[in-house]
Amino acid sequence: MTQPDEYQMGLSSRKAIYIPFPQAVPCSYILDMEHCLGNNPIACGKCQDVCEKQAINYDDADEVITREVGAIIVAIGLDVYDPTEMDEYGYTRYDNVITSMEFERLICAGGPTAGHFVRPGDSQRPKRIGFVQCVGSRNPKIGRPWCSNICCMNTVKDTLLLADHYPDVENVVYYQDIRAFGKSFEDMFQRSKEAGTRYVRGLPGDVEENPTNGNLLVTVENTTSGKLERHELDMLVLSVGVEPPKDLAKISGLLTLSKTSDGFLMESHPKLKPVDAPTRGVYFAGFCESPKDIKDSVCQAGAAASRAGALLNAGKITIEAITSQIDAESCTKCGVCARVCPYGAIQWKKGEVAVVIEAACAGCGACGAACQFGSITMRHFTDAQLVAQVRAIMAEKPKEKVMVFACNWCSYAGGDMAGISRIQYPATNRVMRTMCSARVSEDMVLEAFRVGAPIVLVSGCHYADCHYINANRQTVQRVQRLWNKLEKAGVRPERLQLEWISAAEGQKFAQVMKQMEELRQTVTDEEIAHAMEALKPKPKKKPKPKAEPAAAAAP
Amino acid sequence: MSPEPTNGDLRVGVFVCDCGLNIAGTVDCGAVTAYAETLPDVICAVRNKYTCADPGQNEIKTAIHKHKLNRVVVASCTPRMHEPTFRQCVLEAGLNPYLMEMANLREHCSWVHPGDREGATAKAMDLVASAVAKARLLEPQEEMEVPVTKRALVIGGGVAGIEAALELADAGHPVTLVEKEASIGGIMAQLDKTYPTMDCSI
Amino acid sequence: MATTETFRCMMCGHEYQEQVERGEDKERSCPKCRSNSIRHLRGAGKK
Numbered sequence A: 001m002t003q004p005d006e007y008q009m010g011l012s013s014r015k016a017i018y019i020p021f022p023q024a025v026p027c028s029y030i031l032d033m034e035h036c037l038g039n040n041p042i043a044c045g046k047c048q049d050v051c052e053k054q055a056i057n058y059d060d061a062d063e064v065i066t067r068e069v070g071a072i073i074v075a076i077g078l079d080v081y082d083p084t085e086m087d088e089y090g091y092t093r094y095d096n097v098i099t100s101m102e103f104e105r106l107i108c109a110g111g112p113t114a115g116h117f118v119r120p121g122d123s124q125r126p127k128r129i130g131f132v133q134c135v136g137s138r139n140p141k142i143g144r145p146w147c148s149n150i151c152c153m154n155t156v157k158d159t160l161l162l163a164d165h166y167p168d169v170e171n172v173v174y175y176q177d178i179r180a181f182g183k184s185f186e187d188m189f190q191r192s193k194e195a196g197t198r199y200v201r202g203l204p205g206d207v208e209e210n211p212t213n214g215n216l217l218v219t220v221e222n223t224t225s226g227k228l229e230r231h232e233l234d235m236l237v238l239s240v241g242v243e244p245p246k247d248l249a250k251i252s253g254l255l256t257l258s259k260t261s262d263g264f265l266m267e268s269h270p271k272l273k274p275v276d277a278p279t280r281g282v283y284f285a286g287f288c289e290s291p292k293d294i295k296d297s298v299c300q301a302g303a304a305a306s307r308a309g310a311l312l313n314a315g316k317i318t319i320e321a322i323t324s325q326i327d328a329e330s331c332t333k334c335g336v337c338a339r340v341c342p343y344g345a346i347q348w349k350k351g352e353v354a355v356v357i358e359a360a361c362a363g364c365g366a367c368g369a370a371c372q373f374g375s376i377t378m379r380h381f382t383d384a385q386l387v388a389q390v391r392a393i394m395a396e397k398p399k400e401k402v403m404v405f406a407c408n409w410c411s412y413a414g415g416d417m418a419g420i421s422r423i424q425y426p427a428t429n430r431v432m433r434t435m436c437s438a439r440v441s442e443d444m445v446l447e448a449f450r451v452g453a454p455i456v457l458v459s460g461c462h463y464a465d466c467h468y469i470n471a472n473r474q475t476v477q478r479v480q481r482l483w484n485k486l487e488k489a490g491v492r493p494e495r496l497q498l499e500w501i502s503a504a505e506g507q508k509f510a511q512v513m514k515q516m517e518e519l520r521q522t523v524t525d526e527e528i529a530h531a532m533e534a535l536k537p538k539p540k541k542k543p544k545p546k547a548e549p550a551a552a553a554a555p
Numbered sequence B: 001m002s003p004e005p006t007n008g009d010l011r012v013g014v015f016v017c018d019c020g021l022n023i024a025g026t027v028d029c030g031a032v033t034a035y036a037e038t039l040p041d042v043i044c045a046v047r048n049k050y051t052c053a054d055p056g057q058n059e060i061k062t063a064i065h066k067h068k069l070n071r072v073v074v075a076s077c078t079p080r081m082h083e084p085t086f087r088q089c090v091l092e093a094g095l096n097p098y099l100m101e102m103a104n105l106r107e108h109c110s111w112v113h114p115g116d117r118e119g120a121t122a123k124a125m126d127l128v129a130s131a132v133a134k135a136r137l138l139e140p141q142e143e144m145e146v147p148v149t150k151r152a153l154v155i156g157g158g159v160a161g162i163e164a165a166l167e168l169a170d171a172g173h174p175v176t177l178v179e180k181e182a183s184i185g186g187i188m189a190q191l192d193k194t195y196p197t198m199d200c201s202i
Numbered sequence C: 001m002a003t004t005e006t007f008r009c010m011m012c013g014h015e016y017q018e019q020v021e022r023g024e025d026k027e028r029s030c031p032k033c034r035s036n037s038i039r040h041l042r043g044a045g046k047k
Helices: A046-050 A100-107 A151-165 A185-194 A248-255 A294-314 A336-340 A366-370 A383-393 A411-420 A442-450 A472-488 A506-520 A525-534 B029-037 B054-066 B079-092 B106-110 B117-135 B159-170 B186-190
Strands: A002-004 A013-015 A071-074 A097-099 A128-135 A170-175 A198-201 A204-209 A216-222 A227-233 A235-240 A282-284 A316-319 A324-326 A376-378 A402-407 A429-434 A455-460 A496-500 B012-017 B042-048 B071-076 B100-104 B144-147 B152-155 B175-178 C002-009 C015-021 C038-040
Touching (some): A100 A151, A100 B186, A151 A185, A151 A235, A198 A216, A294 A316, A294 B159, A336 A366, A366 A376, A383 A442, A402 A411, A402 A506, A429 B117, A442 A455, A455 A506, B012 B029, B012 B054, B029 B042, B100 B106, B159 B186
Parallel strands (some): A071 A282, A170 A198
């Protein structure tokens, strides 16, 4: 039974029982159960027969190990770009077009050819070798606008290795820009040129294979000279970019992490907290945060370990005093708060007063907004405080203002990002911060209309990024109910808007603010006056600062 | 809407930050400070060049003592950056840190409305009014302390994960390193030589 | 089981139908203008 050897990029084969590579840690054999015939011992079972220590167990199963930890470092690395989709360089069609990862195995003494650098097509040693830069990088057309950081210097290194091993080699590098910005990088780049490597500014427009000898004909516009050049090469190496690992979505969901627009993990602050996740106790190391080389990965790993170590050494963490409190007297024991809590931090049994487990409460406020009876106080973000803010903002000339509720982690941070990036938008919006968009109660929105707001925007995290697991689903349901309610009251429901803006989306934040301003200009004085009247709270038995219309019973 | 009735016990101080020219270059900070003084329960309004710098923080502390302030509003930058700074500042002056509220005149105002001094100033006034309205209803809060389990988890056994795990272990912390593949080493283990020193990857 | 549901964009007014799986929980944006103000016209307010 043989299978392509993943470690050797499929350039050689391995058995179904194998050591991944000679220096593997742990250095023991593993069974590839997908291809092992011994799964059915009648078919094979040879390895079990010869293993004197009887270490082989075909029935071994996965095991779930539970560990309680105080700090987590996310270092899930990268995926290498697969150039199959970008086939203009002929990667899938021509044997002698390889990727830079395959190059690594072919030049390595521990590789499939014991370090003899030969063409996959005919095992001949290539003399004229081309390198194409930015394959899967800096290419917005295929959704990869980012620079992968490492490929320029990796290619420079490759040309030096080839020149060192084979003095007669002729290297040519096709590039957009050579980014040799690190310590001693420029020196390496100069040495590569001195060793005879030709650097051609321009990426190949066409690659064809000469079917008789497997050579490659590369057409490239040299943008320095403005001339079209044709090169015959023995081999072409695609300097492939890198991308966020596929596992990232799963990990970020588990730890409520956010991503930047390119899909890498979003740090707490781009300059001041570069290895902290927005989630306390979680830190980043290496490529998953952004493309970086080995040295930078090691530096960042040290920083992350130091941050995590400081937390572990402190031995305790203070929880921000923004948690939920339930007033046992006025609680009607309905249990809505327990149902909406994303953390299961509210204990409730039928017929009993709900109780908050403070250590488990993250302070999103979904319960506070859902409670119809004013029995929940969100510390530091109380109903009275938030309503007072709405009233203060709309106290004068409300007609000229757009009321914006923004969640702390994404939308408000997206507004900060717009600021840091100096992206301009109209000055008519007034942003109020809550920890989560789910904190924004029906009454807060209605109050804004009652005091004359032409437009109200509720904004939160994208579904995948919700800092409170999935609390923002409550926001969606509430806004849906509010649209119905507004329509019933004869208020144009479009005056209430909903947007998801991530912490990285400064551009979107500014764009949304522009749209809100355009929308605001469509709202007439009569409409505003009508809403102020029509949405007045119906008198209840005990008029409180937080008056709740009775209609919206939660499901 | 009529403002909340004035509460005789409330003493709010407002500190408007120029942030050099970051805010003052666009927002009329003098006008905002003057406006703040007219808001209910505001005892003093002070304009600073850099509120987060020591002289700015000292001014807050001095005002807390001098005017017996029991609520503080700092109108400067995003609370996502300096809320911990100013909470600590009022704590050092003897106030509960939760009696401080911020208005974001920089990221959410001056930096995004540089061409609209009038609009930005009007917006800054509203943001200050909003913060004062909240500050008047703030209450002291006590933070809960939770023990941290003295063990770290490192997800991923590539060069970054290995390095982080070793550093933590060297510092005496138990570490669990998880890796999805059969061996640690990650992508780096597949490389031959690495730049800039041309040494082996493994 | 999937049902056909009607949605309206509260930003641009675009109305469209979509197959919705039972218990489906996904972020919605207008196929025309990308706004997230998507009103579920039938069964609105309930899940």
